[in-house]
Amino acid sequence: MANTNLFHGLRGRFLPPADAINEAGGTAYALGREHRLAQYAATGCLNGTFYASAEAQLDAVMALCEDVDPAFIAKTAVYCRERGYMKEMPALLLAALTVRGSQYLPAVFGRVIDNGKMLRTFVQILRSGAAGRKSLGTRPKKLVQQWLNTADERALLSASVGTSPSLADVVKMVHPKPAQAWRAAFFARLIGTPYDVSALPPVTQALEAYKVARAEGRQAPVPAVPFQMLASLDLDAQAWAEVARHGGWQMVRMNLNTFARHGVFALPGMADEIAAKLRQPEAIARARVFPYQLLAAYHAAGEDMPAVVREALQDALELALANVPLVEGRMVVCPDVSGSMHSPVTGYRAGSSSAVRCVDAAALVAATFLRKQPDTMVLPFKEEVVKLTLNPRDTVMTNAQKMAALGAGGTNCSAPLAWLNHRRVSADVVMLVSDNQSWMDARHGETATLREWERFRQRNPKARLVCLDMQPYATSQAPERDDILNIGGFSDSVFQIVAAFAAGQLQAGHWVGEISATAL
The missing domain is CATH 3.40.50.410 (von Willebrand factor, type A domain)
Structure with a gap:
C-alpha cells in the first residue's frame, strides 16, 4: 500500500x-484575449474602479481591439448592447470597427445604435480620436445619415435631448438629405434655419403650441415628449403629474426623483397612483424588467420618496422574479x-x-x-x-x-x-x-x-x-x-x-x- x-x-x-x-x-489566471475584451465590454463603463482608472480601461480595450479578430469585436459590441444593456463600451467597440473591421459596420450599426443617445455617444467617441481617428469617414457618415433619415419622430425628439454633441451638432456634421417634408422641417428647426411650422410632425407641433400657450399664460395639454424637453419650461406640479400619468413604465421607474423634486408626490393621490403603476404585473412583464433595474431605482430614490413608492419598487422586484429562470x-x-x-x-x-x-x-x-x-x-x-x-x-x-x-x-x-x-x-x-x-x-x-x-x-x-x-x-x-x-x-x-x-x-x-x- x-x-x-x-x-x-x-x-x-x-x-x-x-x-x-x-x-x-x-x-491568478490570465483570461484569453477574446475573454478579456468581453470582460471589459460587459462590465466597463469607462469610469474608474477600485483598482483601475478609466484611462487604463480605455487603453486596455483599444489594445485588445488591435489583437482580436474584428468579427469578434463586432459580435461583442452587439452582445453587450442587446444582452448586457451597456452604453459607452458597445459604442467604443463600434468606433474601433471603423478603423479595423469596417466591413462589419452595416450589419452591426443599427443593433448597437438603437437610440439617439447611443448615436451621439458614437459620434462623440469618434470625434475624440480615442478610436484612432477624428473624422467620421465615408461609411460611418452614411450610417449616421441613414439613422437620421429613418428614425421616427419620437426617436428624433429623444435624440435631441443632450449635448456634447447635440443632435443639432450631428446634423450639421453629416448633412442628412431627408425625403419627407416633416423631417426637413424638424432638422431645420433643430439647427435654427427657416422652416414651415405647419410641416412639423404632430408631436413637435404640439410642443411648439404648448410653448406658445405657456408664454401667453394659457392652459394647454402637456405634449407627449421626452420630459427633459419640458424641464426648461418651469412646469408646475400638475403638469409634471400629467407627464407621470402618461409616461411608460420604464420612464416612470427611471424618473421618480424628478417627480419628487417637482412636487408630484405632494399632490393628493399621486403617490398611490404612481405606486400602482410600478407594481402592475402586466406592465412589468411587458417591460421585461429584471431585479437589477429595480435595485438601481430603489437605491437612487431620494429621502423624500414616499414610503408607498419605495414599497412598490420592492413589490415590483418580487414580481420581476418571474423573468429569472430556474x-x-x-x-x-x-x-x-x-x-x-x-x-x-x-x-x-x-x-x-x-x-x-x-x-x-x-x-x-x-x-x-x-x-x-x-x-x-x-x-x-x-x-x-x-x-x-x-x-x-x-x-x-x-x-x-x-x-x-x-x-x-x-x-x-x-x-x-x-x-x-x-x-x-x-x-x-x-x-x-x-x-x-x-x-x-x-x-x-x-x-x-x-x-x-x-x-x-x-x-x-x-x-x-x-x-x-x-x-x-x-x-x-x-x-x-x-x-x-x-x-x-x-x-x-x-x-x-x-x-x-x-x-x-x-x-x-x-x-x-x-x-x-x-x-x-
Missing part, C-alpha cells in the same frame, strides 16, 4: 499553475462583501457615480436565487465566510440589504469553497460573485480557489463552478474548462447564462462561445 501521507494531494500538483498577478497583488440542481451562491466590492458597480465618475455598489449587486444575485430557489445556500465571504441567517421568505430587497451591510474586509475567494469542503457539503452549482481580486489566499502553483474547487469536485464530480466578475479586470481565480464558467457583468442577462451552463447547454468556450455565436 502506498504511503498516503507522501502521496496525499498529488492530484493537486497537476493543476495548472497561476500565470498572472491580479490588480490586488494576488496570484437553475437545475442545488445551488450555493457566495457573494463577496470585501472592501473592494464597496465601490460603485459602474465605477467612479465625478457627479454621476451609481448609487449601486458591487456588493449591492452581488447580494442581489444571491438573494434572487434564494427567493427563487429556497434550498439555495448563501455564503457571504471576505477573509472568511461570514455567518448570516437569511429567510428565503423575506423579500429579495430585505435579504440583499442584510448581506450588503456585513462590512468590508480582505478578499479570499477560496474561503467559501474551503468552508464547503470542511463540512463536506454537496451541491450541483457553486457561484462566486466577486471582483475576483483575491489576495489573502495567494500561494505558489495553482490558486487556492482552483485547489479547493478540485477538492470539491472529487466529492461532487458533476458539479459546476460559476465565477461572476463584477468589474473590468483581466484575470480569474479559476481557469475556464468544462466545469468552470467565467462570466462578466452585472446585468440581468447573467441569470440566463448561469441557467444554461448548469443545464449543460453552453457550447465550447462557454461565455465567449455565446458571444461568438451571435449572428451578424
